[in-house]
Amino acid sequence: MIHTFLRNAFGVGAQYQYERTEYLQGGVQFYLSLKDEALLCPQCGCMDDVIRKGRRYRSLQSVPIGLKTVYLVSEVARCRCQVCELIFEVHPPLPGRRCAIRANSKS
Numbered sequence: 001m002i003h004t005f006l007r008n009a010f011g012v013g014a015q016y017q018y019e020r021t022e023y024l025q026g027g028v029q030f031y032l033s034l035k036d037e038a039l040l041c042p043q044c045g046c047m048d049d050v051i052r053k054g055r056r057y058r059s060l061q062s063v064p065i066g067l068k069t070v071y072l073v074s075e076v077a078r079c080r081c082q083v084c085e086l087i088f089e090v091h092p093p094l095p096g097r098r099c100a101i102r103a104n105s106k107s
């Protein structure tokens with residue numbers, strides 16, 4: 001259900017799955033991990049023989065919920081294709097909302 005919410009509210013793509021939520025001072029972070037089906041070799045198109053070598057996360061500010069700043073923290077998977085031995089990173093695009101209308105909190 002939360003994934004439906006993330007998809008509808010923030011445009012999170014189907015390649016991501018919801019992992020967890022962390023609450024910060026004045027903000028909330030939704031952690032998203034990549035589904036295995038998103039791990040495709042860009043060179044030979046192989047999916048079955050792609051293994052994960054590691055992961056990191058990147059954070060993207062999204063549209064706020066009320067006064068809470070929302071960050072989508074998405075996985076960047078480092079992968080290796082067993083077929084063609086290519087090492088690559090998978091990070092499907094997330095919609096950036098960097099120019100979203102901000103609530104002015106000075107008043």
Ligand SMILES: [Zn+2]
Pocket residue numbers: 041042043044045046081082083084085086
């Ligand atoms: Zn390959």
